Amino acid sequence: TAPFILSPSLLSADFSRLADELAALAAAGLTWAHLDVMDGLFVPNITFGPPVIAALRRVSSLYFDTHLMIERPERYLAAFRDAGADLICVHAEATVHLERTVAEIRRLGAAPAVALNPATHLSAVEYLLPELDMVLIMTVNPGFGGQSFLPFCLEKVRTLSAMRRERGLSFRIQVDGGVTPGNTAALVAAGADVLVSGSAFFGHPPYKERLDVFHAAAAT
Numbered sequence: 001t002a003p004f005i006l007s008p009s010l011l012s013a014d015f016s017r018l019a020d021e022l023a024a025l026a027a028a029g030l031t032w033a034h035l036d037v038m039d040g041l042f043v044p045n046i047t048f049g050p051p052v053i054a055a056l057r058r059v060s061s062l063y064f065d066t067h068l069m070i071e072r073p074e075r076y077l078a079a080f081r082d083a084g085a086d087l088i089c090v091h092a093e094a095t096v097h098l099e100r101t102v103a104e105i106r107r108l109g110a111a112p113a114v115a116l117n118p119a120t121h122l123s124a125v126e127y128l129l130p131e132l133d134m135v136l137i138m139t140v141n142p143g144f145g146g147q148s149f150l151p152f153c154l155e156k157v158r159t160l161s162a163m164r165r166e167r168g169l170s171f172r173i174q175v176d177g178g179v180t181p182g183n184t185a186a187l188v189a190a191g192a193d194v195l196v197s198g199s200a201f202f203g204h205p206p207y208k209e210r211l212d213v214f215h216a217a218a219a220t
C-alpha cells in the first residue's frame, strides 16, 4: 500500500496539556497536527480559535492542519493564518464564494483545502481541484470526536482518487471521522493520503507505538 500521513486530531488530546501533547507527537515521529475549529453554528459544538492556535504555534513546529468547521470562514482566514495555520481547510457548505475563499487562503501563504460533509457530492469541489492542495472527505458528520465511520464515504474517496489520476492532479486526499486501524487499509487502498484520527489515536498511548499500529494496519 501507498504511504500515508497520520494527522492526529487534537480534539481528543488533553486540552489542559496541549503543549505537552504536541511535544509528545513530535517525539513520536508525527509531523502533522489536525486542529478542529468549531463555532457552534456550522456544527453543534465549540472548540478553540486563533488565540489558542497562536499559543500552540509558539511551542510547536508541527504542520498545523487547520480544519475550520465554521460558518463563513472567509471572515477569519487572515486571523488563522496569522496565528500560524499552515493549511487552512474550509467546508464547501459554509462559504458561498468557494473559489474566492480558496484563492484568499493561497494569497495569505497557506495551503488551501476544501472539506465535504458526507452528504455533499464531489461536484461541489470538482471545478476547483486544480487550485487545491487537499480535499477532505468527511467520514462522519462533523461536530464530535468518537463517532462511527460512515462506510458509504469510501466510494467518494475512490471516485475522487480516480478523478485525480485522470486529470493528472496531485492534491492530497484526507479522510476525517471514525478512522481506526481497522479501516486504515481500505482507506489507503481507496486513495486517501492523509488520515485524521482523534479518539482511536489519543486513547491509546504511547503515541509512537500507536502510529506503528496504524502503519502496520495499512500494510495488511
Ligand code: DX5
Pocket (backbone or CB within 6 Å): 009, 011, 012, 034, 036, 067, 140, 141, 142, 143, 144, 145, 146, 147, 176, 177, 178, 179, 196, 197, 198, 199, 200
Ligand atoms: C469531527 C472532527 C474530527 C474528529 C475526529 O467533527 O472534524 O477531526 O476529531 O475524531 P475521531 O477520529 O474520534 O472520529
Ligand code: ZN
Pocket (backbone or CB within 6 Å): 009, 034, 035, 036, 067, 176, 196
Ligand atoms: Zn477534523
